[in-house]
Amino acid sequence: MNGHHIQRSFSSSQGKIAYGSEGNGPDVVLVHGTPFNSTIWRALILQLRQSFRVHWLDLPGYGHSDKFDGQDVRLRSFAKVLAEWLDHKELRNCHLVGHDFGAAAVLGAVCVERYQALSLSVIDGVVLNPWGTEYSLLVKQNQSVFNAIPKYIHEATLRAHIATASHHLLPESMVQNLVEPWIQEGGQQAYYRQVGQYDHDYTAKLEELYPKLQTPSRVFWGKEDCWVKLDVGKRLASLIPSAALRVLPDAGHLSMLDSPGLLAKELKQWLSA
Numbered sequence: 001m002n003g004h005h006i007q008r009s010f011s012s013s014q015g016k017i018a019y020g021s022e023g024n025g026p027d028v029v030l031v032h033g034t035p036f037n038s039t040i041w042r043a044l045i046l047q048l049r050q051s052f053r054v055h056w057l058d059l060p061g062y063g064h065s066d067k068f069d070g071q072d073v074r075l076r077s078f079a080k081v082l083a084e085w086l087d088h089k090e091l092r093n094c095h096l097v098g099h100d101f102g103a104a105a106v107l108g109a110v111c112v113e114r115y116q117a118l119s120l121s122v123i124d125g126v127v128l129n130p131w132g133t134e135y136s137l138l139v140k141q142n143q144s145v146f147n148a149i150p151k152y153i154h155e156a157t158l159r160a161h162i163a164t165a166s167h168h169l170l171p172e173s174m175v176q177n178l179v180e181p182w183i184q185e186g187g188q189q190a191y192y193r194q195v196g197q198y199d200h201d202y203t204a205k206l207e208e209l210y211p212k213l214q215t216p217s218r219v220f221w222g223k224e225d226c227w228v229k230l231d232v233g234k235r236l237a238s239l240i241p242s243a244a245l246r247v248l249p250d251a252g253h254l255s256m257l258d259s260p261g262l263l264a265k266e267l268k269q270w271l272s273a
Contacts, residue, residue, distance in 0.1 A: 004020065004038065004039055004041060004042040004045055004056065005020050006018045006019065006020050006038075006058070006063075006064050007019070007020040007021070008020070009064075009065075010084075010085055010088050010089075012060065012081045012084050012085060013077075013080065013081060013084060014060035014061075014066070014071055014072055014073070014077055014081050015060060015065065015066030015067075015068060015071065016065060016066040017057055017058065017059075017060065017065050017066075017081060017085055018038075018057065018058045018063060018064035018065045019038075019055065019056060019057035019058070019085065020038075020055070020056055020057075021053060021054060021055040021056070022045060022049045022053075022054055023045075023048065023049030023050065023051075023052055023053050023054045024049075024052075024053055025051050025052040025053050026052050026053065026094070026095065026118070026271070027052070027053045027055060027091050027094035027095065028048060028052045028053065028054050028055065028094065028095045028097060028271060029055045029056070029057075029082075029086070029091065029094055029095065029096050029097065029106075030044070030045070030054065030055065030056045030097050030098075030099075030102075031056075031057065031059070031078075031082060031096070031097065031098040031099070031102030031103075031105050031106055032056075032058070032059065032062070032063075032099055032100070032101075032102050033098075033099045033100020033101035033102045033103065033125075033126060034062070034100060034101045034126075034194060034195075035062075035158070035161070035162065035178070035182065035191060035194075036062070036099075036100065036162075036178055036254075037058050037059075037062050037063030037064075037177070037178065037181060038056040038057060038058050038063055039063070039174070039177040039178065040099070040174075040178070040254065040256055040257060041054075041056050041256060043256065043257070043260035043264075044256050044260055044263065044264055044267070047260070047261070047264035047268070048264060048267065048268065051268060051272070052095075052271065055089070055091070055094075057082075057085060059073075059078050059081070059082075059101070059102070059105065060072070060073055060077060060078065060081050061073040061190050061193065061194050062181065062194075063181050064181070067181075067186055067187070067190035067193075068186075069189075069193075071193065072197070073193060073194040073197050074197045074198075074199035074202065075101060075104045075105065075108065075126075075199040075202040075203065076108060076112070076199060076202045078101060078102075078104070078105035078108070079104070079105050079106075079107075079108025079109045079112055079113055079202075080108075080113060082105050082106065082108075082109045082113075082115075083109045083113035083115050086109070086115055092116070093116055093117065093118045094117065094118055095117065095118050095119045095120075095121065095271050096109065096110070096115075096117045096119070096120050096121070097121040097123065097267070098120075098121070098122060098123065098125060099123040099124060099125070099256065100123075100124060100125065100126050100227075100228075100253070101126050102125075103122040103123065103124075103125025103126060103127050104125065104126055104127050104202065104203060104206065106120055106122075107120065107122070107125075107127060107206055107210075107213075108202065108206060110213070110215055111206055111209040111210075111212075111213060112205070112206070112209070117215050118215075118216075119215065119216045119217065119218070119270070119271065120213075120215050120216070120217040120218070121217070121218050121219075121220065121267060121270065121271075122217070122218070122219045122220065122233075122236065123220045123221075123255060123256065123263070124220070124221055124222055124225050124227070124228055124233070124253050124254075124255055125219075125228070125232075125233075125236065126203070126228060127203060127206060127207075127232075127236055128203060128207055128232050128235060128236060129200050129203050129204055129207065130200070131200070131203065131228065131232075132198060133161070133164075133227055135157075135161050136161075136195055136198070139192060139195045139196075140195050140196055140198055143192050143193075143195065143196040146192045147188065147189055147192050151183065151188065154182075154183070154188050154191075155179060155182075155183050158179055158182055158183075158191070159175060159179055162175060162178055162179065163175070164226060164227070165227055165252060165253040165254045166252050166253070166254045166257055166258055167222065167224040167250060167251055167252030167254075167258045168252075168257075168258050170254075170257060174257065207239070210236070210239040210240050211239055211240070211241065213240050213241060214241070216242070217240045217242070217243040218243060218244055218245075218246065218270050219233050219236055219237045219240075219243055219244070219245045219246070220233075220245075220246045220248060220255065220263065220266060220267075221233030221234075221245065221246070221247055221248065221255075222248050222251030222252045222253060222254075222255040222258060222259075223247050223248060223249045223250070223251060224250065224251060224252045224258075225251070225252050225253045225255075226252060226253065227252075227253040228253060230247065233245055233247075246266050246270075248262055248263060248266070251263070
């Protein structure tokens with residue numbers, strides 16, 4: 001096994017959700033963010049599956065999951081669909097790990113959808129207002145324009161944007177994995193659709209709930225994250241009772257790609273505590 005493969009699909013309220021799992025042990029669920037997909041977890045899965053049953057999924061509108069006009073791809077939808085999928089899989093009291101938008105999804109699943117998680121891990125999360133890179137906010141304000149740009153410009157700008165998420169040069173194979181869903185048929189519209197539905201109201205709602213969160217939580221942040229600054233991680237850790245912050249040196253927003261060994265070590269220690 002290569003540490004990541006899509007095995008099955010689940011019919012959610014927002015279409016087919018692609019997912020997979022590997023390993024044996026306590027259940028750990030990995031939830032990606034935007035504009036990524038579950039392939040970002042490949043190196044982490046290879047290390048965690050030795051001690052855990054690791055699950056991953058592509059969020060609605062991402063990766064191998066369904067993409068369609070009228071699809072709800074807001075943060076609140078991700079939290080709801082995650083809760084639906086956990087119920088479908090009969091995963092009770094598992095460890096939830098979320099990156100970027102995935103962090104808002106796991107926090108929403110617990111704080112709003114009332115899923116009882118064994119623990120929560122936030123990795124470079126989009127979880128506090130204000131958020132959004134300069135590029136993505138420009139797209140949100142001009143969605144119809146970006147929908148109409150030629151495909152080669154769409155792909156070039158997307159590649160350049162993704163490159164800024166990593167502190168190190170990403171392998172071309174990984175860049176292609178991340179770009180491919182957005183350049184296939186319907187992918188360009190799907191990409192700008194999810195940007196157009198950026199859900200700042202939901203993160204405002206979540207922020208009010210963080211001080212009431214009783215689930216054991218840990219916050220992991222790349223020191224060199226230029227998409228969501230380290231100060232956001234510090235602020236989040238201060239809002240969640242008993243949450244500790246672990247700073248990952250030499251890692252950017254994609255810490256699971258920049259420092260997979262260190263992140264895996266930190267996660268193993270935390271999830272095994």
